[in-house]
Amino acid sequence: MMTPQVITPQQMQQILQQQVLSPQQLQVLLQQQQALMLQQQQLQEFYKKQQEQLQLQLLQQQHAGKQPKEQQQVATQQLAFQQQLLQMQQLQQQHLLSLQRQGLLTIQPGQPALPLQPLAQGMIPAELQQLWKEVTSAHTAEETTGNNHSSLDLTTTCVSSSAPSKTSLIMNPHASTNGQLSVHTPKRESLSHEEHSHSHPLYGHGVCKWPGCEAVCEDFQSFLKHLNSEHALDDRSTAQCRVQMQVVQQLELQLAKDKERLQAMMTHLHVKSTEPKAAPQPLNLVSSVTLSKSASEASPQSLPHTPTTPTAPITPVTQGPSVITTTSMHTVGPIRRRYSDKYNVPISSADIAQNQEFYKNAEVRPPFTYASLIRQAILESPEKQLTLNEIYNWFTRMFAYFRRNAATWKNAVRHNLSLHKCFVRVENVKGAVWTVDEVEFQKRRPQKISGNPSLIKNMQSSHAYCTPLNAALQASMAENSIPLYTTASMGNPTLGNLASAIREELNGAMEHTNSNESDSSPGRSPMQAVHPVHVKEEPLDPEEAEGPLSLVTTANHSPDFDHDRDYEDEPVNEDME
DNA sequence: AGTTAACTAAACACTC
DNA sequence: GGAGTGTTTAGTTAAC
Numbered sequence: 155m156m157t158p159q160v161i162t163p164q165q166m167q168q169i170l171q172q173q174v175l176s177p178q179q180l181q182v183l184l185q186q187q188q189a190l191m192l193q194q195q196q197l198q199e200f201y202k203k204q205q206e207q208l209q210l211q212l213l214q215q216q217h218a219g220k221q222p223k224e225q226q227q228v229a230t231q232q233l234a235f236q237q238q239l240l241q242m243q244q245l246q247q248q249h250l251l252s253l254q255r256q257g258l259l260t261i262q263p264g265q266p267a268l269p270l271q272p273l274a275q276g277m278i279p280a281e282l283q284q285l286w287k288e289v290t291s292a293h294t295a296e297e298t299t300g301n302n303h304s305s306l307d308l309t310t311t312c313v314s315s316s317a318p319s320k321t322s323l324i325m326n327p328h329a330s331t332n333g334q335l336s337v338h339t340p341k342r343e344s345l346s347h348e349e350h351s352h353s354h355p356l357y358g359h360g361v362c363k364w365p366g367c368e369a370v371c372e373d374f375q376s377f378l379k380h381l382n383s384e385h386a387l388d389d390r391s392t393a394q395c396r397v398q399m400q401v402v403q404q405l406e407l408q409l410a411k412d413k414e415r416l417q418a419m420m421t422h423l424h425v426k427s428t429e430p431k432a433a434p435q436p437l438n439l440v441s442s443v444t445l446s447k448s449a450s451e452a453s454p455q456s457l458p459h460t461p462t463t464p465t466a467p468i469t470p471v472t473q474g475p476s477v478i479t480t481t482s483m484h485t486v487g488p489i490r491r492r493y494s495d496k497y498n499v500p501i502s503s504a505d506i507a508q509n510q511e512f513y514k515n516a517e518v519r520p521p522f523t524y525a526s527l528i529r530q531a532i533l534e535s536p537e538k539q540l541t542l543n544e545i546y547n548w549f550t551r552m553f554a555y556f557r558r559n560a561a562t563w564k565n566a567v568r569h570n571l572s573l574h575k576c577f578v579r580v581e582n583v584k585g586a587v588w589t590v591d592e593v594e595f596q597k598r599r600p601q602k603i604s605g606n607p608s609l610i611k612n613m614q615s616s617h618a619y620c621t622p623l624n625a626a627l628q629a630s631m632a633e634n635s636i637p638l639y640t641t642a643s644m645g646n647p648t649l650g651n652l653a654s655a656i657r658e659e660l661n662g663a664m665e666h667t668n669s670n671e672s673d674s675s676p677g678r679s680p681m682q683a684v685h686p687v688h689v690k691e692e693p694l695d696p697e698e699a700e701g702p703l704s705l706v707t708t709a710n711h712s713p714d715f716d717h718d719r720d721y722e723d724e725p726v727n728e729d730m731e
Numbered sequence: 732a733g734t735t736a737a738c739t740a741a742a743c744a745c746t747c
Numbered sequence: 748g749g750a751g752t753g754t755t756t757a758g759t760t761a762a763c
Contacts, residue, residue: 523737542752566738572754579753586752 356381365394510552517554524563524570528577529590539580539587542568 356362357377362369364385371377385391513520520527531548532540540548546564549556556563571577576594580587 525737562739565740568753569739569755570737571752 356385365398513553513555514551515554517558519555520553524566525574525576525595528567528570528588529595532577532588532590537587539582539589541585541587542571545571545588 354374354377356364357371357374360370360372361367362371362377362380362384364381367384369380369384371380512518522530527549528545531545531552532538534548535544545567546560549563549567550560571579571588574594576591576597578589578591580589
């Protein structure tokens with residue numbers, strides 16, 4: 155809001171990204187935050203009224219007689235209000251400090267990236283008021299549109315490099331609730347370069363994506379008009395741009411940190427993979443998230459775990475051992491059930507991408523079914539179709555685990571291709587290729603999670619702030635007709651905003667879906683509809699379309715490694731049973 | 732305890 | 748005939 159101590163959506167984003175919070179913590183945090191913001195809004199309104207009253211009285215005094223008493227009274231009131239405002243700032247500062255103490259927010263004194271921290275220290279309410287007006291004046295109308303999304307559009311960069319000002323540190327309080335982080339260059343002429351394209355970063359789904367705006371623009375032209383009229387080069391736009399710059403800066407810093415962290419983790423795991431205490435861990439799984447949470451929050455013994463103390467699931471989200479011990483890493487037993495299929499959630503590129511290096515180098519069996527892996531291999535291909543040999547190659551390329559025992563897993567691949575109706579063999583010019591029938595894939599029996607509300611809630615939250623949603627994941631979710639959780643289901647409006655932001659990000663992917671029963675499934679090769687060589691007899695499952703359940707488990711891919719049985723052929727390992 | 736799904740293994744047919 | 752591919756069956760295991 156008007157003061158910097160309010161947690162901005164950026165800070166919230168940072169918290170969500172950097173600090174893994176439990177849903178309960180988030181709930182409390184957000185509630186506190188909202189209460190503060192509400193208070194500030196009320197104070198702001200009050201302050202405005204006071205000022206208006208003061209000006210009115212001054213005018214009256216100029217025109218009519220003098221009423222020094224009343225003037226004095228108003229001045230006194232304003233002074234009191236200013237004190238109140240300062241008090242509010244202090245409260246917010248305490249709030250932030252409290253968050254820091256709780257480990258929920260990391261604010262380093264020398265860190266310039268937290269945009270609003272130094273703001274308004276020594277700034278008097280009048281200045282704040284002015285800046286506030288500058289930044290927010292144009293938002294009043296926009297708020298009436300029920301604008302409530304929190305786009306995290308950070309794909310553009312701001313070219314503004316003018317000297318920093320106080321304005322640059324002001325965060326629009328409504329932007330705080332909305333959380334828009336879009337960057338827009340104040341240079342109008344830059345728009346002309348984009349006018350030819352309707353994929354303007356500030357325009358999507360018929361609405362203006364300028365922070366705090368979301369005005370409905372029927373077409374691109376009206377959007378451009380709106381952009382030029384409502385978001386012209388002025389102090390407000392510049393200020394918002396500066397804010398966005400800092401946001402981007404912060405996120406880049408965060409990204410760099412996380413990359414570094416990932417690198418360190420990879421290095422650590424590779425180096426120590428032969429050491430007893432190594433705990434190699436795929437990175438895309440909830441368990442890893444919770445692991446990092448516990449590692450950052452609490453006891454240092456959370457990581458690594460020794461093989462002699464098999465790791466219990468850190469959260470109830472995971473149902474199996476959440477940490478791969480060294481033992482399990484080298485003596486991975488047959489995995490009878492893998493979570494990606496267990497909940498009918500197809501493996502996503504996000505999963506593969508995030509763990510790519512891990513699985514490429516570590517001989518760890520990926521916690522996905524053959525069917526999921528085959529499907530992923532096929533969907534990753536440009537033509538959405540692969541020959542058997544190409545599927546083999548994908549397996550060996552992506553997973554060190556599949557560089558051994560070729561006969562076994564290749565047989566399994568062939569077996570799966572033949573067995574599952576979702577894999578369709580298509581005669582191609584260059585021979586036979588395999589494609590995926592998404593409809594059939596979705597028809598595979600989803601298994602239900604026992605109805606533990608807190609568990610589901612936990613998973614939802616985990617999903618909201620832990621799961622990177624890249625296009626493939628979104629597509630996967632969309633393919634499952636997954637309705638993203640609603641604001642209500644999040645139990646918190648701000649989290650709901652996050653969810654809605656994600657939802658909005660997903661809209662593109664969702665549009666072409668939700669029609670599973672039709673023949674328009676994504677990823678389906680046009681060819682397969684032409685030349686299905688045969689029809690596999692897989693019993694149709696009456697229980698279909700359990701989207702919501704699929705959703706909550708999307709964030710829940712968990713390694714499911716057997717520790718007690720060896721999957722390899724080596725007699726040595728077999729002896730270890 | 733029964734059912735289901737995933738996995739492994741293997742046999743067999745077919746093509747090149 | 749051998750290798751690769753594709754289909755099918757059987758047995759085991761784990762989850763539900």
